[in-house]
Amino acid sequence: xxxxxxxxxxxxxxxxxxxxxxxxxxxxxxxxxxxxxxxxxxxxxxxxxxxxxxxxxxxxxxxxxxxxxxxxxxxxxxxxxxxxxxxxxxxxxxxxxxxxxxxxxxxxxxxxxxxxxxxxxxxxxxxxxxxxxxxxxxxxxxxxxxxxxxxxxxxxxxxxxxxxxxxxxxxxxxxxxxxxxxxxxxxxxxxxxxxxxxxxxxxxxxxxxxxxxxxxxxxxxxxxxxxxxxxxxxxxxxxxxxxxxxxxxxxxxxxxxxxxxxxxxxxxxxxxxxxxxxxxxxxxxxxxxxxxxxxxxxxxxxxxxxxxxxxxxxxxxxxxxxxxxxxxxxxxxxxxxxxxxxxxxxxxxxxxxxxxxxxxxxxxxxxxxxxxxxxxxxxxxxxxxxxxxxxxxxxxxxxxxxxxxxxxxxxxxxx
Amino acid sequence: xxxxxxxxxxxxxxxxxxxxxxxxxxxxxxxxxxxxxxxxxxxxxxxxxxxxxxxxxxxxxxxxxxxxxxxxxxxxxxxxxxxxxxxxxxxxxxxxxxxxxxxxxxxxxxxxxxxxxxxxxxxxxxxxxxxxxxxxxxxxxxxxxxxxxxxxxxxxxxxxxxxxxxxxxxxxxxxxxxxxxxxxxxxxxxxxxxxxxxxxxxxxxxxxxxxxxxxxxxxxxxxxxxxxxxxxxxxxxxxxxxxxxxxxxxxxxxxxxxxxxxxxxxxxxxxxxxxxxxxxxxxxxxxx
Numbered sequence: 001x002x003x004x005x006x007x008x009x010x011x012x013x014x015x016x017x018x019x020x021x022x023x024x025x026x027x028x029x030x031x032x033x034x035x036x037x038x039x040x041x042x043x044x045x046x047x048x049x050x051x052x053x054x055x056x057x058x059x060x061x062x063x064x065x066x067x068x069x070x071x072x073x074x075x076x077x078x079x080x081x082x083x084x085x086x087x088x089x090x091x092x093x094x095x096x097x098x099x100x101x102x103x104x105x106x107x108x109x110x111x112x113x114x115x116x117x118x119x120x121x122x123x124x125x126x127x128x129x130x131x132x133x134x135x136x137x138x139x140x141x142x143x144x145x146x147x148x149x150x151x152x153x154x155x156x157x158x159x160x161x162x163x164x165x166x167x168x169x170x171x172x173x174x175x176x177x178x179x180x181x182x183x184x185x186x187x188x189x190x191x192x193x194x195x196x197x198x199x200x201x202x203x204x205x206x207x208x209x210x211x212x213x214x215x216x217x218x219x220x221x222x223x224x225x226x227x228x229x230x231x232x233x234x235x236x237x238x239x240x241x242x243x244x245x246x247x248x249x250x251x252x253x254x255x256x257x258x259x260x261x262x263x264x265x266x267x268x269x270x271x272x273x274x275x276x277x278x279x280x281x282x283x284x285x286x287x288x289x290x291x292x293x294x295x296x297x298x299x300x301x302x303x304x305x306x307x308x309x310x311x312x313x314x315x316x317x318x319x320x321x322x323x324x325x326x327x328x329x330x331x332x333x334x335x336x337x338x339x340x341x342x343x344x345x346x347x348x349x350x351x352x353x354x355x356x357x358x359x360x361x362x363x364x365x366x367x368x369x370x371x372x373x374x375x376x377x378x379x380x381x382x383x384x385x386x387x388x389x390x391x392x393x394x395x396x397x398x399x400x401x402x403x404x405x406x407x408x409x410x411x412x413x414x415x
Numbered sequence: 416x417x418x419x420x421x422x423x424x425x426x427x428x429x430x431x432x433x434x435x436x437x438x439x440x441x442x443x444x445x446x447x448x449x450x451x452x453x454x455x456x457x458x459x460x461x462x463x464x465x466x467x468x469x470x471x472x473x474x475x476x477x478x479x480x481x482x483x484x485x486x487x488x489x490x491x492x493x494x495x496x497x498x499x500x501x502x503x504x505x506x507x508x509x510x511x512x513x514x515x516x517x518x519x520x521x522x523x524x525x526x527x528x529x530x531x532x533x534x535x536x537x538x539x540x541x542x543x544x545x546x547x548x549x550x551x552x553x554x555x556x557x558x559x560x561x562x563x564x565x566x567x568x569x570x571x572x573x574x575x576x577x578x579x580x581x582x583x584x585x586x587x588x589x590x591x592x593x594x595x596x597x598x599x600x601x602x603x604x605x606x607x608x609x610x611x612x613x614x615x616x617x618x619x620x621x622x623x624x625x626x627x628x629x630x631x632x633x634x635x636x637x638x639x640x641x642x643x644x645x646x647x648x649x650x651x652x653x654x655x656x657x658x659x660x661x662x663x664x665x666x667x668x669x670x671x672x673x674x675x676x677x678x679x680x681x682x683x684x685x686x687x688x689x690x691x692x693x694x695x696x697x698x699x700x701x702x703x
Contacts, residue, residue: 043523047631048531205671206678208636210627211429213557214668215675217421232533232630239535240626243554245545266532 033072034322034329037094038311039080039087039105039115046082046231048262049107049307053129055300056308057104060315063295069322071329080106084114091115095122101329104314105129107307109151109180119143125336127314129307133183134402136358136388145339145357147317147346148310149279149388151180152187152403154256155228156390157363157383158277159188162253163195165381166275168223170200174215174237175228175255177204179404184228184255186403189410191390198412204405209233212240219246220414227254234258235267242270251275259368261305264375271368271375279359279386280309280348281366281377288316289347303376313346317353320344352385360387417551422672423665424548428557430664431564432626435619436637437644438571438656439612445588445651446608448507452514453495455638456521457488457613461620462629463525464488466534469624477539481621488617489610496609501602518634526631536624556625563622567615568657575653584608588651643686649699658697 038057041050054077066073076098078090087106094100095118102125106112112130119126120141128135128144131151135144162168171192175181181204189199201220205212216237219225225241227234234254241247247270256278257263259271282293282303292312296304304312321338322329329335340353351361363386366377389397401407440454464484469475495517503509538556545552575581586594587601595601627633640663648659663682670681689696 043526044631046531047526051531203675205675208632210633210636210640211425211432211667213425213428213554213626214422214671217418217425218672232628235533235535236628236630239628240554243538243543243545243556245552245554262532266534 033074034068034327035074035076035098035100036318037091037098037100037103038075038077039090039094039103039107039111040077041082041107041111042077042079044082046107048231050079050082052262052305052308053105053107053311056296056304056311057315059296059299060312064319068319069325069327071322071327076100080111082108082111084110087111088114088118091118095119095124100124101332102127102318102335104311104318110178116141116144123332125332125339127318127339129310129314131180131183133388136354136356137398138402140356143336145317145353145359147314147351147353147359148306149256149361149363149386150358151183152190153358153386153388153390154277154279154363155184155188156191157386158226158253158255158275158365159191159197160195160383161275161277161365161381162224162226163192163197166224166251168197168251170198170222171224171226171253172201172203172219172222172250173199173226173228174203174205174219176207176230176233177405178207180230181228182405183403185226186405186408187390188226188228188255190403190408193412199410200412200414202410202413205233205237207233212237213244216240216244216246219250222250224251224253227252227258229255230257232263235263238270253277257306259377261303261377262307263305264368264377265302267375272370274368275380276366276368276377277363278306278366278377279361279363280306280313281364281379282309283366283371283376283378284348284364285379286345286347286349288345292347303374309347313348313351316346317342317344317351354387356388358388360385362386418672420549420551421553422668424553424557426665426668427561427661428626428664429668430661431561432619432623433640433644433660433663434564434657435567435622436616437641437648437660438567438653439615439619440641441645441648441651441653441656442584442608442615443612444645446584447605449500449510449514450642451609451612452511452638453492453517453521454612454616454641455634455636456518457492457616458620458623458637459525459629459634460491460521461485461488461617462536462624462627462633463529463534463620464617465621465624466536466629467529469537470534477621477625481618484621485614485618488620489614492613493606493610495613496606500609501605504602518638522631522634529629531631533628533630535628536621538625560622560626564660568653571615571653580607643682646686646696647689649696652696652698655696655698 040053078094080087080090104127109130109132112128120143126144128146129148133150136146173185175185200222205215252274254276259276261282320342324338325334343352349362351359354360363383364379365381367380368375369378443451461484465480468480542556546555583599587604644659644663648655667682671678
């Protein structure tokens with residue numbers, strides 16, 4: 001790396017000013033702005049979700065006149081490009097250059113894992129969005145909380161619903177071939193089989209699958225197919241599924257990102273009637289969301305989904321914690337304790353944070369319907385206070401290996 | 416039985432799609448000795464053009480759209496060749512790098528213009544209902560796509576074998592120096608072929624749209640497939656691209672169906688064997 005003369009001069013000057021200001025540091029810290037780092041993939045294939053994250057966060061701050069708990073907030077958005085190595089560099093930049101007080105994000109699990117150790121080491125309060133199970137299970141960090149859900153947390157209620165209310169007996173699962181898909185399908189399988197159902201086929205497709213035709217043609221005949229996909233893959237699969245005439249033969253159900261609002265806005269009637277599960281829906285009927293979702297729609301012309309909702313919830317929790325600490329972000333331990341201890345009413349409903357840092361809250365079974373001409377996820381059933389461990393015993397749960405492609409083993413696969 | 420028939424048809428339709436993708440790549444590679452890494456981006460650009468046009472105007476015909484998008488992408492390709500590539504003609508490595516850079520520019524521009532969401536390309540109304548083939552259901556559009564690929568192959572064959580332009584291109588592929596020496600304007604030919612290759616990719620992008628959808632990263636998903644087909648089939652050989660496309664179509668489809676965990680290995684394995692034992696490809700000529 002080369003340093004130009006101007007950069008050198010300005011950095012020396014900067015250091016000088018900083019040392020001159022040093023005696024006033026304590027005073028200056030408490031009156032300066034709260035610096036929040038938002039890590040979002042704004043370019044690359046994950047950009048759609050990352051841009052939604054930023055929109056929701058800026059909207060949240062604007063509604064509050066950029067002031068939380070009486071202190072100004074400075075938002076620094078870092079573009080991770082959906083690449084773990086970039087996320088790591090940006091995290092370091094946020095901490096060491098921008099001196100942020102806390103981090104929100106990043107979007108993808110592999111990004112979150114890439115920066116987790118660093119942020120723990122630097123003791124930066126981190127409010128995550130990514131779903132990797134073990135971040136709040138076998139390897140929790142005292143500096144990390146997640147206000148969305150684990151990969152499998154929302155799959156459990158849908159699995160029970162499928163077995164008990166829809167009376168499905170045999171289900172095929174399909175998901176992207178990476179940890180998020182593995183974990184979600186594993187959780188779905190576990191709860192579904194514990195309720196007497198059978199997973200007869202599990203298909204995992206590479207993240208970059210140009211043509212889903214050959215996968216669609218393999219799908220065995222069953223009561224339903226469960227889509228554990230993220231981003232646009234689910235909807236690309238679904239279109240081929242329909243073209244092969246399979247939608248008339250079996251039902252389609254999906255995980256929390258399969259028919260996200262961001263996907264629905266590009267779909268047509270083929271999506272109608274599909275059931276999915278999530279901790280959020282733009283259609284949720286609670287006072288906070290009745291304000292948030294229409295305002296978001298009015299401003300950006302589409303409904304908030306997983307990423308916009310997730311960041312908004314996260315910001316709400318952060319605000320509640322800041323109120324508890326009276327705007328003090330310099331005492332990071334107290335801030336983290338306030339975040340973890342929060343019982344907060346959010347746009348997704350009331351949530352609590354468990355001892356591992358993961359949110360326990362309502363999970364909704366949603367059905368795609370048409371309302372005012374656009375497709376929406378209307379809530380048809382609420383499972384209250386769903387924990388990341390579902391109904392299982394926590395200690396026994398944590399003794400098992402983390403969910404994966406092969407765990408728990410699928411015993412009912414048909415050849 | 417159903418498995419073999421359906422997957423067989425799938426292989427054919429994927430093969431057709433791959434031919435529309437890779438024939439242009441092969442043409443450019445053959446004449447210009449240039450691995451055009453922008454090819455995937457041209458394909459994606461076609462898909463985005465198609466998605467926008469077909470979603471904006473109801474009742475617009477997909478074939479007309481493909482032609483229009485093909486011409487538009489050909490024009491972009493032609494400009495790129497004239498303004499950038501010709502200036503680097505003494506620097507083959509620079510040319511390859513600049514095509515890579517161009518592909519990044521196009522994909523970022525697409526992200527800016529169309530956003531990060533996947534945009535579906537509607538299947539033509541009259542081809543939406545599945546066809547019954549020997550008692551099995553199969554998407555009609557995929558069958559039509561195979562027809563398209565065969566049609567494109569025939570047209571390209573006549574262009575290459577029966578026209579003066581084709582003869583000049585073949586001469587250029589075989590021996591560029593000699594072609595130049597007998598007065599063939601090889602440099603103009605480069606532009607024509609580059610436009611043609613980009614145009615086929617653009618049109619192919621529209622036709623593949625109903626199966627693939629337009630999404631950021633489509634370029635990166637398609638480019639390796641074009642490379643594999645061309646390496647397998649042989650550089651600069653239209654027949655090679657044709658046969659190669661269908662071979663890869665079969666390998667990919669049956670590979671993912673029978674050994675889903677090995678999807679990528681199966682795809683790249685034949686390429687390694689070809690490079691090791693028959694570097695010129697199945698239909699390439701030695702020394703070409």
